[in-house]
Amino acid sequence: CGTAWHAGLVGEFIFEELAKIPTEVEYASEFRYRNPIIEEGTCVIVISQSGETADTLAAVREAKEKGALTLGFVNVVGSTIARETDAGIYLHAGPEIGVASTKAFTCQIIVEILTALMLGRGRFMSQSTMEQYIRELDAIPEKxxxxxxxxxxxxxxxxxxxxxxxxxxxxxxxxxxxxxxxxxxxxxxxxxxxxxxxxxxxxxxxxxxxxxxxxxxxxxxxxxxxxxxxxxxxxxxxxxxxxxxxxxxxxxxxxxxxxxxxxxxxxxxxxxxxxxxxxxxxxxxxxxxxxxxxxxxxxxxxxxxxxx
Missing domain, CATH: 3.40.50.10490 (Glucose-6-phosphate isomerase like protein; domain 1)
Incomplete structure (x- = not known):
């Protein structure tokens, strides 16, 4: 939802380019109302700064009920979404005080890149290509x-x-x-x-x-x-x-x-x-x-x- 959905849209490009995995992005608020088709082997990644967004939490429960593996990319340690997903990665962006999300958005994209690189390395990507991306990531703060x-x-x-x-x-x-x-x-x-x-x-x-x-x-x-x-x-x-x-x-x-x-x-x-x-x-x-x-x-x- 909101900024997290935009991070998901970026992630769609990232996962398909770096991991060569077909990816679709949904608004959490709409996901369960279209009776989504969850096939065997489907992974549902949920993105939330707070880990408490009601629509996103409902989407997690819908996905789990249909047999999906659920992963949470959340910022708040111990939040409900972090507890209820099967696994996940904390953003570790630190407390985000302002209502409008900024640094969490950056961290969401970084986690997507790192995840896609690991998946890509396991599927087709060379070690040297992955290392080049990591070096480029290291240069991002200075840029x-x-x-x-x-x-x-x-x-x-x-x-x-x-x-x-x-x-x-x-x-x-x-x-x-x-x-x-x-x-x-x-x-x-x-x-x-x-x-x-x-x-x-x-x-x-x-x-x-x-x-x-x-x-x-x-x-x-x-x-x-x-x-x-x-x-x-x-x-x-x-x-x-x-x-x-x-x-x-x-x-x-x-x-x-x-x-x-x-x-x-x-x-x-x-x-x-x-x-x-x-x-x-x-x-x-x-x-x-x-x-x-x-x-x-x-x-x-x-x-x-x-x-x-």
């Missing part, structure tokens, strides 16, 4: 620090558009879930309406919303979908939307199209979401502060949703 150094620039972007009440966040592939997460963060703590979409789906209706001055955020690092995303950026530019891009360091092509560019260091594609999400979290944070909103305790939200 995130480099992104955080751009906080003042991101603050100015937030200040420029903080009064705009409608935003679009667009991405493809691994970065579609990051677009969803960026939109959710802006909604949660800034109270700004934002919609996350696959960039290609913009043409199927939402492009009608784009007008002069509307902020459109593209998650557009160098990857296999990059050229397609450039085409989507040009479509928004032609309609006078204000383009904010999260792009790979050294990308001069995107500077010609975007009004603002936030650069992230390069990384293997499965690891890129760990980097591209950070500027969007900062953008939401600064917008919230500028608008006078409570960042840690946004209205109408709770850290653990314990009712269905």
């Amino acid at each position: 995130i620090t480099k992104i955080l150094e751009q906080s003042d620039r991101i603050k100015e972007i937030a200040r420029t558009y903080s009064e705009r009440e409608n935003w679009l966040f667009l991405g493809r592939g691994y970065h579609y879930p990051i677009a969803l997460e960026g939109a959710l963060k802006l909604k949660e703590i800034s109270y700004i309406h934002a919609e996350g979409l696959p960039a290609a789906e913009m043409k199927h209706g939402p492009i009608a919303l784009i007008n002069d001055g509307m902020p459109v955020v593209f998650v557009a690092p160098r990857c296999e979908t990059y050229e397609k995303v450039l085409g989507n950026i040009e479509e928004v530019r032609a309609r006078k939307g204000k383009i904010i891009c999260v792009a790979t360091e050294g990308d001069t092509d995107i500077e010609k199209l975007a009004d603002h560019v936030i650069y992230v260091p390069d990384a293997p594609v499965p690891l890129q979401p760990l980097l591209t999400v950070v500027p969007l979290q900062l953008l939401a944070y600064h917008a919230a502060v500028i608008r006078g909103c409570s960042v840690d305790k946004p209205r109408n939200l709770a850290k653990s949703v314990t009712v269905e």
